[in-house]
Amino acid sequence: MPKLTVDDLKSIKAQNADRLAFKDKTYLLICGGTGCHATGSLKVKDALLKELAAKQLQDKVAVVETGCNGFCAMGPLMVVHPGDVFYQKISLEDIPHIVQDHLIDGKIVDKLLYKDPGTKKHIPVQTEIPFFAHQMPRALRNKGLIDPESIDDYITRDGYLGTAHALLEMTPEQIVGEMLKSGLRGRGGAGFPTGVKWDFARKSAGEIKYVLCNADEGDPGAFMDRSILEADPHSVLEGMIIAAKAIDARKGYIYARTEYPLAITRLQIAITQAKERGLLGDDILGSGFDFDIEIYQGAGAFVCGEETALMRSIEGRRGMPRPRPPFPAHKGLWEKPTILNNVETLCNVPQIMLHGGDWYASVGTATSKGTKVFAMSGDVNNIGLVEVPMGTPLRTLIYDIGGGIPKKRKFKGVQLGGPSGGCIPEHLLDTPVDYEEIAKVGAIMGSGGVIVMDENTCMVDMARFFMEFIQEESCGKCTPCREGTRRLLQLLEKISQGRGEACDIEIMEELSHTIRETALCGLGQTGPNPVLSTLRYFREEFEAHIYEKRCPAKRCVDLLRFEIDPELCTKCGLCFKACPVEAVAWQKKEVARIEKDKCIKCLTCYDKCKFGAIM
Amino acid sequence: MRTLGHPEHADIDAAMWSQIDEIIRIHRPISGAIITVLRECQNVVGYLPVPLLDYIGQEMNLPRSEVYGVASFYALFSMTPKGRHTIKICLGTACYVKGIKEVLSRIENKYHVRDGGTTEDRRFSVQGVRCLGACGLAPVVVINQDTHGDVTSDKIINIVEQYE
Numbered sequence: 001m002p003k004l005t006v007d008d009l010k011s012i013k014a015q016n017a018d019r020l021a022f023k024d025k026t027y028l029l030i031c032g033g034t035g036c037h038a039t040g041s042l043k044v045k046d047a048l049l050k051e052l053a054a055k056q057l058q059d060k061v062a063v064v065e066t067g068c069n070g071f072c073a074m075g076p077l078m079v080v081h082p083g084d085v086f087y088q089k090i091s092l093e094d095i096p097h098i099v100q101d102h103l104i105d106g107k108i109v110d111k112l113l114y115k116d117p118g119t120k121k122h123i124p125v126q127t128e129i130p131f132f133a134h135q136m137p138r139a140l141r142n143k144g145l146i147d148p149e150s151i152d153d154y155i156t157r158d159g160y161l162g163t164a165h166a167l168l169e170m171t172p173e174q175i176v177g178e179m180l181k182s183g184l185r186g187r188g189g190a191g192f193p194t195g196v197k198w199d200f201a202r203k204s205a206g207e208i209k210y211v212l213c214n215a216d217e218g219d220p221g222a223f224m225d226r227s228i229l230e231a232d233p234h235s236v237l238e239g240m241i242i243a244a245k246a247i248d249a250r251k252g253y254i255y256a257r258t259e260y261p262l263a264i265t266r267l268q269i270a271i272t273q274a275k276e277r278g279l280l281g282d283d284i285l286g287s288g289f290d291f292d293i294e295i296y297q298g299a300g301a302f303v304c305g306e307e308t309a310l311m312r313s314i315e316g317r318r319g320m321p322r323p324r325p326p327f328p329a330h331k332g333l334w335e336k337p338t339i340l341n342n343v344e345t346l347c348n349v350p351q352i353m354l355h356g357g358d359w360y361a362s363v364g365t366a367t368s369k370g371t372k373v374f375a376m377s378g379d380v381n382n383i384g385l386v387e388v389p390m391g392t393p394l395r396t397l398i399y400d401i402g403g404g405i406p407k408k409r410k411f412k413g414v415q416l417g418g419p420s421g422g423c424i425p426e427h428l429l430d431t432p433v434d435y436e437e438i439a440k441v442g443a444i445m446g447s448g449g450v451i452v453m454d455e456n457t458c459m460v461d462m463a464r465f466f467m468e469f470i471q472e473e474s475c476g477k478c479t480p481c482r483e484g485t486r487r488l489l490q491l492l493e494k495i496s497q498g499r500g501e502a503c504d505i506e507i508m509e510e511l512s513h514t515i516r517e518t519a520l521c522g523l524g525q526t527g528p529n530p531v532l533s534t535l536r537y538f539r540e541e542f543e544a545h546i547y548e549k550r551c552p553a554k555r556c557v558d559l560l561r562f563e564i565d566p567e568l569c570t571k572c573g574l575c576f577k578a579c580p581v582e583a584v585a586w587q588k589k590e591v592a593r594i595e596k597d598k599c600i601k602c603l604t605c606y607d608k609c610k611f612g613a614i615m
Numbered sequence: 616m617r618t619l620g621h622p623e624h625a626d627i628d629a630a631m632w633s634q635i636d637e638i639i640r641i642h643r644p645i646s647g648a649i650i651t652v653l654r655e656c657q658n659v660v661g662y663l664p665v666p667l668l669d670y671i672g673q674e675m676n677l678p679r680s681e682v683y684g685v686a687s688f689y690a691l692f693s694m695t696p697k698g699r700h701t702i703k704i705c706l707g708t709a710c711y712v713k714g715i716k717e718v719l720s721r722i723e724n725k726y727h728v729r730d731g732g733t734t735e736d737r738r739f740s741v742q743g744v745r746c747l748g749a750c751g752l753a754p755v756v757v758i759n760q761d762t763h764g765d766v767t768s769d770k771i772i773n774i775v776e777q778y779e
Contacts, residue, residue, distance in 0.1 A: 034747075034748065034749050034762070035749050035751045035752055035764070037762070038749060038752055038755075038761075038762030038763070038764050039752065039764060071751075072749070072750070072751020072752065073751040073752070075751070075752075217748065218745065218746075219746070220706070220707030220708040220709070220711075220745060220746035221707055221708040221709045221746060221750055222746070222748075223746075223748035223749070223750055223751075226748040227748075258654070258691055259744070259745065259746075259747055259748070260748060296651075297650075297651065297654065298650075298689075299650050299653070299654060299689035299690070299691040299692060300689050300690035300691040300744075300745065301688065301689050301690060302745065313650065314647055315646070315647045316646065316647035316648060316649040316650055316685065317647075317681075317684075317685065318684050318685055318688040319688065319689070334646075375750060377708075377709035377712075377750035377751065377753060378708070378709050378712045378713070378750075378753075379712060379713075383709075383750065383751045383753075384751055415708065418708075419708075449708070451708045451709055451712060453712055457712060465708070465711055466708075469706075475688075578769055580721055580724070580725075580768065580769065580772070581724065600720065600724055602717050602720050602721060602724075602768055603714075603717050604717060604721075604768045604769060607714065607717075
């Protein structure tokens with residue numbers, strides 16, 4: 001295949017412009033992200049193709065499998081263009097209706113539309129659904145729109161024009177200058193200014209330098225990187241090429257989580273296509289600049305998201321962090337100057353080259369520029385990926401975009417920033433998302449996981465959950481993290497089992513501060529955050545566990561009696577039917593009874609009972 | 616230079632050995648390739664028995680301690696045999712908030728197996744795993760290659776029972 005030039009890019013764009021504007025025919029854009037694959041979108045796609053062929057519509061209607069659309073909880077989902085009609089939770093039985101009603105008769109299929117939980121009205125147009133309406137897609141600009149396995153689709157959406165501009169018309173100084181102007185900060189969590197990092201590495205002496213992409217998205221509850229890699233892999237490659245030109249590197253690695261097979265497959269396809277078209281390899285776009293990218297699969301270690309640990313892992317060793325300095329910009333992978341950027345950071349780079357740093361910095365707050373992608377999940381109505389300008393209040397995220405808390409339950413807290421982050425309570429929901437503001441209230445921006453928790457969540461249990469995670473993922477190299485987190489976990493377990501003592505809170509606080517100040521890497525230093533932030537805002541729950549031996553949210557099984565309150569029991573038998581081990585005795589018109597020797601304390605009955613009768 | 620032939624092992628047959636040798640041959644010249652070699656060998660055999668680790672170390676010209684160190688560090692690698700079906704239970708935060716703990720305890724009780732273990736008949740291996748990034752479907756259980764979303768403790772056994 002001949003190598004592309006800038007003119008080729010422009011002519012591909014012109015040829016495909018009608019197609020991506022959906023002018024030439026009807027397009028059915030089926031979400032092909034991990035979430036929708038799991039709910040059966042591939043079967044829906046096959047059935048659609050068959051039905052279209054049966055009705056001889058295959059020339060007028062095209063089916064495109066896109067990357068992750070972002071509204072993951074509604075899968076399998078599909079958007080019909082022109083019209084931008086959003087269909088959700090499509091089953092195989094719905095296919096003939098879609099084809100007959102929508103495509104032939106021109107009538108929208110109401111029952112597959114999004115229904116507003118408040119007004120109960122159907123909203124047909126995707127961009128009018130509140131989940132999408134409040135968003136500003138920049139990093140996610142191509143999601144749900146292009147076929148991630150088609151480089152032509154990507155090129156048509158201005159793909160590789162940012163690279164062309166950077167390689168052919170800009171000096172490394174100018175590239176770094178635009179990055180500094182953009183104010184883009186590392187989206188992986190730490191928020192270090194990307195331009196500054198590049199500038200260090202650019203000035204660092206050395207023949208061999210490396211550009212690394214951190215796709216080891218380890219924070220539980222964060223899936224924006226997976227989604228970007230699945231929906232728009234070329235944007236990440238482009239970001240790396242531009243970074244390489246800025247620091248004068250010839251080789252790049254993408255360190256990808258092995259848990260993300262679909263993302264790895266699509267990345268590999270993108271790399272192969274880019275190589276065939278001369279967008280990777282020697283003399284990219286005729287600029288004389290050479291750069292190559294390889295995928296390196298991780299093997300399941302959270303600590304490898306830390307930069308020095310990640311580099312050790314690529315070197316084939318145990319992924320343990322080392323003290324800095326020397327910083328990777330001076331001595332990184334194989335002791336050579338290296339920069340490491342997160343997926344979301346890199347995918348913003350091509351647009352910054354194309355539209356300028358000032359354009360990027362035109363939204364956001366004083367210290368946090370641009371947009372940020374959040375992965376919203378947990379006890380919230382609209383689960384999925386959300387991209388908003390920096391400075392958007394958390395309340396907008398959770399209520400306007402997220403649609404609030406399901407099952408008429410009350411909001412309790414929102415966990416931001418993964419295991420190293422913190423829980424934010426209701427009265428701080430107007431905090432804007434901004435690196436500094438979030439840190440002030442005791443959490444971190446982190447990679448952007450937003451986990452909403454309702455009143456049934458026990459904060460002691462959440463702190464224990466995160467501490468268990470940190471403890472298991474501690475690499476064991478430094479004592480504060482290895483021993484300190486273990487001790488914190490023991491204390492939390494003790495409290496949740498009802499053996500807590502008055503002094504435990506104080507010990508946990510002191511220990512947390514010690515770990516924070518003395519641990520070697522970011523994982524250890526931020527490890528106690530979940531404990532500190534829950535203690536800060538939900539102290540009374542810890543006290544209830546310790547002094548009253550009571551779990552207010554009824555989650556800590558050792559503090560529950562597993563007895564049925566005869567006054568609240570409506571004798572409905574739901575607990576009897578739900579119990580997996582037949583530990584509930586019940587007959588019609590009788591109060592149920594739990595046989596304690598059989599009960600495994602699985603909480604199934606508790607969740608099923610609508611009347612709160614289980615104590 | 617080969618000092619030992621293939622060590623005897625009940626779970627590795629001749630065809631597997633030739634695949635293993637091919638993996639090693641391709642990756643031997645690449646520095647830092649040990650993690651890739653271990654992953655691919657595990658895909659062939661199903662797990663990494665210690666004699667295999669020794670063999671890989673010798674063929675890759677790496678000390679046994681280093682190979683064992685890498686294999687024991689990363690969660691992906693297992694040195695014990697796996698069941699016919701692997702049940703991966705996502706222990707990410709979103710799944711936790713939505714009740715994965717109850718799902719896990721349901722499986723553990725039904726099949727008398729602990730997280731990380733394998734049933735006696737080698738039918739199932741149960742593995743609590745890190746966030747699978749399918750939080751929109753939480754709670755999530757992955758059996759072999761199939762992702763099951765929105766599982767609950769009362770639904771899970773019916774799902775698991777489909778895998779003989």
